[in-house]
Amino acid sequence: xxxxTQALVDGLLTGGLYALIGMGMTLIMGVMGIINLAxxxxxxxxxxVTFVLFHYLxxxxxxxxxxxxxxxxxxxxxxxxxxLNPLMKVESILPExxxxxxxxxxxxxxxxxxxxxxSNYQTVRTSYSDLTWFIGDISLGAPFVFAxxxxxxLTVLLFLFLIKTDLGRSIRAVAxxxxxxxxxxxxxxxIKVITMGLGAALVAAxxxxxxxVYYLYPDMGGAFTxxxxxxxxxxxxxxxxxxxxxxxxxxxxESLGSTYIGQAYDDMVGLIMFILVLLFLPGGFKRLTxx
Amino acid sequence: xxxxxxxxxxxxxxxxxxxxxLVVGNPYYQNLMIMxxxxxxxxxxxxxxxxxxxxxxxxxxxxxxxxxxxxxLLAFKLGVSPWWGLALGPxxxxxxxxxxxxxxxxxxxxxxxxxxxxxxEVMRHIATIWESxxxxxxxxxxxxxxxxxxxxxxxxxAIAVLSIxxxxxxxxxxxxxxFVTIRxxxxxxxxxxxxxHYYKMISLCIxxxxxxxxxxxxxxYMGFIDPREVFSLHDISIxxxxxxIVGGVSTVYGPAVGAFIMVAVSELxxxxxxxxxxxxxxxxxxxxxxVLTDYIKEAHVLGFGILVIVVILFxxxxxxxxxxxxxxxxxxxxxxxx
Numbered sequence: 125x126x127x128x129t130q131a132l133v134d135g136l137l138t139g140g141l142y143a144l145i146g147m148g149m150t151l152i153m154g155v156m157g158i159i160n161l162a163x164x165x166x167x168x169x170x171x172x173v174t175f176v177l178f179h180y181l182x183x184x185x186x187x188x189x190x191x192x193x194x195x196x197x198x199x200x201x202x203x204x205x206x207x208l209n210p211l212m213k214v215e216s217i218l219p220e221x222x223x224x225x226x227x228x229x230x231x232x233x234x235x236x237x238x239x240x241x242x243s244n245y246q247t248v249r250t251s252y253s254d255l256t257w258f259i260g261d262i263s264l265g266a267p268f269v270f271a272x273x274x275x276x277x278l279t280v281l282l283f284l285f286l287i288k289t290d291l292g293r294s295i296r297a298v299a300x301x302x303x304x305x306x307x308x309x310x311x312x313x314x315i316k317v318i319t320m321g322l323g324a325a326l327v328a329a330x331x332x333x334x335x336x337v338y339y340l341y342p343d344m345g346g347a348f349t350x351x352x353x354x355x356x357x358x359x360x361x362x363x364x365x366x367x368x369x370x371x372x373x374x375x376x377x378e379s380l381g382s383t384y385i386g387q388a389y390d391d392m393v394g395l396i397m398f399i400l401v402l403l404f405l406p407g408g409f410k411r412l413t414x415x
Numbered sequence: 416x417x418x419x420x421x422x423x424x425x426x427x428x429x430x431x432x433x434x435x436x437l438v439v440g441n442p443y444y445q446n447l448m449i450m451x452x453x454x455x456x457x458x459x460x461x462x463x464x465x466x467x468x469x470x471x472x473x474x475x476x477x478x479x480x481x482x483x484x485x486x487x488l489l490a491f492k493l494g495v496s497p498w499w500g501l502a503l504g505p506x507x508x509x510x511x512x513x514x515x516x517x518x519x520x521x522x523x524x525x526x527x528x529x530x531x532x533x534x535x536e537v538m539r540h541i542a543t544i545w546e547s548x549x550x551x552x553x554x555x556x557x558x559x560x561x562x563x564x565x566x567x568x569x570x571x572x573a574i575a576v577l578s579i580x581x582x583x584x585x586x587x588x589x590x591x592x593x594f595v596t597i598r599x600x601x602x603x604x605x606x607x608x609x610x611x612h613y614y615k616m617i618s619l620c621i622x623x624x625x626x627x628x629x630x631x632x633x634x635x636y637m638g639f640i641d642p643r644e645v646f647s648l649h650d651i652s653i654x655x656x657x658x659x660i661v662g663g664v665s666t667v668y669g670p671a672v673g674a675f676i677m678v679a680v681s682e683l684x685x686x687x688x689x690x691x692x693x694x695x696x697x698x699x700x701x702x703x704x705x706v707l708t709d710y711i712k713e714a715h716v717l718g719f720g721i722l723v724i725v726v727i728l729f730x731x732x733x734x735x736x737x738x739x740x741x742x743x744x745x746x747x748x749x750x751x752x753x
Contacts, residue, residue, distance in 0.1 A: 159525035161532075207724065216731035217598075218664045220471040223525040224656065227473070228723030231653070235717035239710070346648070350536065353529045361526070392540060395533050402521055 126261045131383040132376060133262055139375025140272035141330050145348060146355030146367040147282065148326035154299035154362035155319040158222045162203070162230035163327055164348030169233055170196045170328030172241060174335045178248045185248055185335045186270070192332045193325040200324030203229055204317045230345060238342040246340045253336045271333035278329055279368060282322075286364070295319055299362065327352075354394040358401055359409050369409045373397070425668075429576065436568045445564040449636060451678045452571035453629050457651075458658035458670025459578035460625035465656070466664035467591060468618040469598025470520075474531030476651035477538040478508040478623040482630025483645045484542065487555040492548075497557055500631035508627030509620045511538070516619040520612050523601070532648070539646035554641030557634070567636045574632060575671070578625050583667050585621070594618050595665070626655075649716050654681070657719060661726055663733025672734050680722065684715035 145167065152160045160166075173192040177183045183191075207229060211222050218224070255266040286292040297305040298315045306312050355374055359366025374394055381393035419426065436445055457475060465471045485507045486500020511534075519530040542549045549555070561567060585591045593614045596604040605611050634640055645651065654677060662673025687693055687708045696704040730737050 159529060161525075161529070207728070210728060214728065214731045216727075217736065218466070218469070218471070218660065218731070220465075220469075220524055220528060221727050221731060223471065223528055224660070224723060225727050227653070227656075228720045228727065231649070231716055231720030231723065235714065235720060239714075239717070350529070350533060353526075353533075357526065392537065395537055398530075398533065399518055402518055 127383060130262055131379045133264065134268075135376035135379030136372060137265070137268040137272045137375070138379065139372030140275035141334060141371070142351060142355050142374050143368040143371025144275040144278060144330040144333075145327050145352045146359060146371045147279065147364055148323035148330075149352040150356045150359065150362055150364060150367040151295075151319055151326070152323040153356060154364075155295060156208075156222075156316055158208075158226070159353065159356075160320075160323065161223060161226040161349055162233060162345075163323070163352045164350070165230040165233040165345035166196060166199065166324050167327045167331035167348050168237060168340070168342065168345040169199065170331035171335055171338075171340050172237055173328075174332045175241075175246055175248055175340060178250075178335075179246075185250060185332060189274075189329060189332050192328045196328035197321040197325040200321035201317050203324075204320035208320070209313055209316065230349070234342050234345055241342065243341060243343070247338075248335045248340075250336050265337065267333075267336040271330075271337075274329065274333050278326065282326070282364070291318065295322075351394060354398045357398055363409075366409045373409075432572055436565045442564050445568055447678060447682060449564065449568050449571045451674045452568070452575040453632055453636075454654070454658050454674035454678060455575040455671045456578040456629040456632075457626050457655050458662065458674050459582050460622040460629070461655045461659045462664060462666075462670050463582060463585065463594070463625070464618050464622035466659055466666075466669070467586070467594040467598065468615060469594075470615055470618070471524075471528045471656075472531045472619075472622070473528050473648075473652050473656070474533075474535035474538075475622075475626050475655040476646045476648060477511060477531070477534045478626035479630040479633070479651050479655075480538055480542065480640075480642070480645035481508045481511050482627030483634040483640050484549060484555070484630075485627075486631035486634035487557055487640055488548070490557040491550075491555050496560075497631075497635050498560070500634060501628055504631030504634075505624035505627035508623040508630070512619050512623035513616070516616045520615045520619075532652070535646060535648055535652055539642050542642035542646060549642070552641060552643070554639060554644075555634075556639045559638040560635065567632075571632060571636075574628055578628075579667060579671060581621070581625070582670075586667060590614065590617060598665075649719065653719060653723075657722060657726075660733055661722070661730075663735030663737070666733070666735040669733050669735040676734070680718065681715050684711060684718050687712050 145163070149160055149163050152158070152163075170192040173195055174185050174188045177188040177191060178185055207225060208222055211225060214221070250267075252266050257264045257266060257269070286296055294305070294310045294315055295318070297308065297310060298312050298319075302312050305315075351374065355367055355370040357370070358373055359368070359370030374397065377393050377397050385393070432448075435448060439445065457479060460478075461472060461475055482500065482504030485504040486497045489495040489499050489503065490497040515530075515534055519527055519534075522530055543551055545551075585594075593604070593609050596607070596609060597611050597614060601611055630645065633645065658670055658673040658677050660673070661676050662671065663669030692704065692708040692711065696708050726733070730741075734741065
């Protein structure tokens with residue numbers, strides 16, 4: 125029983141982070157209509173930003189959030205402005221050229237990281253990395269709790285931003301109907317640039333929060349891109365509420381999978397869920413919640 | 416005679432390729448040409464599913480690796496000649512493609528693309544974890560049949576010609592038109608009574624079969640495989656995409672041109688400009704050039720990434736597809752004068 129509760133708690137906490145990663149992707153998906161296959165790689169860039177700041181300047185990883193998020197925001201803006209928006213004007217037979225472009229960007233980001241930092245595993249060890257709290261027999265890793273709370277806070281802020289501000293409304297308008305939004309005087313190119321920046325900043329937050337408890341190497345981005353993808357499929361394409369549910373579901377499934385089946389299979393669990401959802405619930409949780 | 420006339424340049428080129436190993440005896444160049452011919456088959460397979468049918472695949476390595484492992488396991492476990500892999504490899508690749516397509520063709524566009532990427536990873540995991548069958552990370556070693564490269568060259572050439580001819584036949588067939596219709600507008604195709612799910616499946620199975628043959632050839636030629644190599648995302652799946660888009664999507668000869676360019680580019684990186692950089696570093700004695708050379712030798716994935724970006728931005732339909740634009744840019748003045 126304790127093992128089950130422990131697995132559930134662990135899954136819930138990691139799920140919060142997955143939700144954060146998935147939300148960035150689903151936001152980009154909603155507005156751009158494309159899937160960002162450089163998402164995990166952007167997260168790795170953010171993690172290296174945190175690593176450098178911690179290692180050379182001794183800044184606490186959580187404080188580096190104020191640097192990693194804006195720098196990834198800028199990276200997202202650059203990518204969208206100079207690499208993805210120009211593709212609108214390119215005439216190509218291949219329909220998926222924007223997605224291919226994000227693959228290329230992901231490869232370049234990974235290799236640049238490898239050039240600078242080599243393929244070695246890096247870690248950020250802080251005083252609280254191993255800190256655990258106990259509730260009965262259930263252990264709670266402090267960094268995981270912080271990460272979960274931060275994910276929840278950012279989710280609330282994102283919702284307030286999307287619902288209350290003009291810019292947020294414009295983003296939702298472009299996601300709903302691009303032509304109509306343009307007729308209302310919204311510069312959809314600009315909205316796309318901002319959305320990409322936001323998505324990158326969200327995934328940067330996830331990366332930085334993961335840093336105290338996770339190791340870091342250039343190739344890890346691909347695995348997280350796949351996780352983000354599974355989260356968006358589980359949640360339903362373009363749905364932010366769905367992404368939260370999807371993230372927590374994936375977190376729980378992975379944690380239960382590695383507890384009861386075996387550590388080596390935790391990548392497979394996500395894929396099996398993905399196939400089950402496609403078979404039995406095409407459209408994801410969005411179908412159930414109608415949000 | 417009409418047939419000869421229509422395909423004159425292709426036949427001349429084929430004759431050159433047949434003569435190649437007889438003229439060039441250097442095994443290094445023969446090896447490169449075998450690789451080019453193998454990539455023609457893989458690129459053609461990718462071109463059918465992605466170029467003509469518009470379902471971009473990031474998981475060609477899944478089929479390539481299946482073909483390679485089937486050929487390898489035939490010799491390794493059953494003691495049968497690995498050349499049976501040329502027949503059974505594609506069969507098993509299709510057996511993988513069939514259920515995968517059945518489920519994942521519910522997804523469209525980018526989501527299908529990512530599903531193929533996931534298939535790629537799952538196949539690699541299976542090949543790594545299932546040690547009793549696949550030998551895990553240790554890989555499989557078999558004895559090669561021939562010492563000389565020439566027999567491999569002609570088998571590779573036959574496979575490459577087979578794949579080009581099948582793309583050519585497909586392009587003018589009813590199926591080919593259905594594929595293009597699905598790419599251009601799936602809903603319209605559906606409304607015209609085309610069973611899009613069925614035809615996407617056919618397209619995927621043909622692509623998987625061609626890629627599986629190439630995989631079986633690779634096993635026979637190399638004599639050694641491991642999961643990291645034949646299920647590699649960068650070196651197989653992404654390379655297949657590059658072969659397709661550099662050469663030109665939905666053109667018959669695009670993958671052939673693309674295969675040639677891509678093998679040349681990756682070799683250029685691997686050898687540091689065919690040894691030219693090494694030579695410069697040695698003769699000039701400058702330490703920084705040596706450091707740069709070592710970096711470049713490691714950088715082929717970075718080079719591929721940059722190539723993806725540049726090609727998509729400036730040459731979206733590949734060398735063959737955008738030939739008229741290229742020609743105008745390079746020979747622009749001459750054409751206008753004429």
